[in-house]
Amino acid sequence: MTGFLASLSSNVSFSAIYRNYSKDFQNLKSVAFAESSTPVNEKGLYVGFDGKINKSWTVSAYMDQFKFPWLKYQIDGPNSSGYDAIFQLRYKPSRNLDIYGRVRTRNKPINTDFEVSDIPSVVEVSQNNYRINVIYKVSPSVRLQSRVEYRTYHRMGGEEEDGILIFQDINVKPLSSPFSFSFRYAIFDTDSYNTRLYAYENDVLYYFSIPAYANRGTRMYLTARYKVSRGVDVWLRYGQWFYNNVESIGSGLTEINGNTKSEIRALLVFNF
Numbered sequence: 001m002t003g004f005l006a007s008l009s010s011n012v013s014f015s016a017i018y019r020n021y022s023k024d025f026q027n028l029k030s031v032a033f034a035e036s037s038t039p040v041n042e043k044g045l046y047v048g049f050d051g052k053i054n055k056s057w058t059v060s061a062y063m064d065q066f067k068f069p070w071l072k073y074q075i076d077g078p079n080s081s082g083y084d085a086i087f088q089l090r091y092k093p094s095r096n097l098d099i100y101g102r103v104r105t106r107n108k109p110i111n112t113d114f115e116v117s118d119i120p121s122v123v124e125v126s127q128n129n130y131r132i133n134v135i136y137k138v139s140p141s142v143r144l145q146s147r148v149e150y151r152t153y154h155r156m157g158g159e160e161e162d163g164i165l166i167f168q169d170i171n172v173k174p175l176s177s178p179f180s181f182s183f184r185y186a187i188f189d190t191d192s193y194n195t196r197l198y199a200y201e202n203d204v205l206y207y208f209s210i211p212a213y214a215n216r217g218t219r220m221y222l223t224a225r226y227k228v229s230r231g232v233d234v235w236l237r238y239g240q241w242f243y244n245n246v247e248s249i250g251s252g253l254t255e256i257n258g259n260t261k262s263e264i265r266a267l268l269v270f271n272f
Contacts, residue, residue: 001017001018001019001020001021001032001033002017002018003015003016003017003018003046004016008049011051011052011053012049012050012051012052013049013050013051014047014048014049015046015047015048015049016045016046016047016048017033017045017046018044018045018046019032019033019034019039019042019043019044020042020043021034021039021040021041021042021043022040022041022069023040023041023069023070025039025040025041027039027040033046035064035066035082035084035108036068036072041068041069041070041072042066042067042068042069043066043067043069044064044065044066044067045064045065046062046063046064046065047062047063047064048060048061048062048063049061049062055093056091056092056093057089057090057091058089058090058092059087059088059089059090060086060087060088060090061085061086061087061088062085062086063083063084063085064083064084064085065081065082065083066081066082066083066084067079067080067081068080068081068109074110074111075109075110075111075122076111076121076122077109077121077122080109080122081109082106082107082108082109082124083106083107084104084105084106084107084108085104085105085106086102086103086104087102087103087104088100088101088102088103089101089102095137096136096137096138097134097135097136097137098134098135098136099132099133099134099135100131100132100133101131101132101133102129102130102131102133103128103129103130103131104127104128104129104131105126105127105128105129106125106126106127106128107124107125107126107127108124108125109122109123109124109125110122110123110124110125110155111123112155112156112157113155113157113158114157123155123156123157124155124156125153125154125155125156126152126153126154127151127152127153127154128151128152129149129150129151130149130150130151131147131148131149131150132147132148132149133145133146133147134146134147140175141172141173141174141175142170142171142172143169143170143171143172143173144168144169144170144171145168145169145171146167146168146169147165147166147167147199148164148165148166149164149165149166149197149199150162150163150164150165151163151164151190151195151197152195153191153192153194153195155194161190161191161192161194161195162190162191162195163188163189163190163191163195163196163197163213163214164188164189164190164197165186165187165188165197165199165213166186166187166188167184167185167186167187167199167219168184168185168186169182169183169184169202170182170183170184171183171202178226178227178228179224179225179226179227180224180225181222181223181224181225182202182221182222182223183220183221183222183223184201184202184219184220184221185218185219185220186199186213186218186219186220187217187218187219188213188214188215188216188217188218188219189216190213190214190215190216192214193212193214195214196212196213196214197212197213197214198210198211198212198213199211199213201221201239202221202223203223203237203265204223204235204236204237204265204266204267205225205233205235205267205269206267207265207267215243215245215246216243216244216245217241217242217243217244217245217259218241218242219239219240219241219242220239220240221237221238221239221240222237222238222239223235223236223237224236224237231270231271231272232268232269232270232271233267233268233269233271234266234267234268234269235265235266235267235268235269236264236265236266236267237263237264237265237266238262238263238264239262239263240260240261240262240263241260241261241262242259242260243259243260244259246259247259249261
């Protein structure tokens with residue numbers, strides 16, 4: 001793997017990375033730059049740039065082309081290839097307002113759904129994401145975030161699917177109060193799990209959550225923090241999924257008979 005980062009001017013930076021991981025590469029603890037989850041059986045070239053048009057506008061883009069020389073998971077054929085590209089335009093006229101629009105397109109190989117022979121043939125899957133995100137600071141204590149994201153999915157030989165996610169966040173953190181909270185209300189509608197959409201969620205301390213929004217329904221959560229005293233914090237979180245197109249959620253021992261799933265999380269932190 002080799003690459004470089006260059007400043008073409010005071011407002012434009014450019015980067016490029018080439019990687020070549022052989023199909024028999026032993027990567028016991030390696031987490032290198034790759035399209036796959038593990039750096040093995042892959043060749044690729046990534047190029048990207050970031051430019052500042054003026055004080056308020058910036059533009060970013062990248063293009064990553066990759067190739068898998070040998071067979072891999074869900075790809076029963078050699079020499080398959082694809083690409084991943086993003087274009088983003090950001091507008092930030094002040095510290096209180098931040099808006100960006102993003103377009104992402106992906107094309108990758110995968111086995112076909114149709115039985116064409118004893119060995120499944122490899123077809124292309126194309127995915128497109130379109131996002132508008134707005135962050136507005138009403139005051140030093142109140143921050144609002146709104147997002148609309150739309151996704152399309154098409155596997156060669158099948159029908160095109162789509163999905164949409166809309167959410168509103170309210171984050172309140174008073175400077176002179178021990179109490180703060182984050183609230184989200186979201187609506188989503190996807191044709192299947194193929195068009196699922198991901199969004200980061202605020203959670204209790206030390207907990208990380210980026211769930212998949214799939215099917216049709218609503219999502220809400222409230223995360224609250226209270227500083228009892230110096231070095232003692234209490235965190236509480238309540239979240240709920242509501243689906244209006246399913247009669248059960250999950251499977252096996254975790255199956256829920258109904259269309260509502262709720263979770264409660266609490267954390268008590270002592271610092272000394």
